[in-house]
Amino acid sequence: MNAEITFLPSGRKAVVRAGTSVLDAARRAGVPIRTRCDGKAACLMCKVTTSGEGLSPPNENERRKLAGLDESGMRLACQTKVTGRAVVEIPEDPLRAAVRQQLMRQAEEDKLW
Numbered sequence: 001m002n003a004e005i006t007f008l009p010s011g012r013k014a015v016v017r018a019g020t021s022v023l024d025a026a027r028r029a030g031v032p033i034r035t036r037c038d039g040k041a042a043c044l045m046c047k048v049t050t051s052g053e054g055l056s057p058p059n060e061n062e063r064r065k066l067a068g069l070d071e072s073g074m075r076l077a078c079q080t081k082v083t084g085r086a087v088v089e090i091p092e093d094p095l096r097a098a099v100r101q102q103l104m105r106q107a108e109e110d111k112l113w
Helices: 022-029 060-066 094-112
Strands: 002-008 012-017 047-051 074-076 085-089
């Protein structure tokens, strides 16, 4: 049985076998998700925001690691399995966000001249 996942904000989609982790689906779709532990739920860098159905419920390990964040839709991509149609939002990389903010500040300063 196949499952479909859509990654936001890129809008990329992937059709994967049901039971594939969100992290593996993202890799197949060419969507970067930060991780250091290669899917062992140790680094907690692969946090994503989920909405709707089509994903496995959080397992005990994931619930313990997220400590309540799972109630707001936050999940670990390495522990979450795709079971149907799902939508996952990938947060912006912190380094990219810092560079973007600096460039925006610089552009605002340039407007003053």
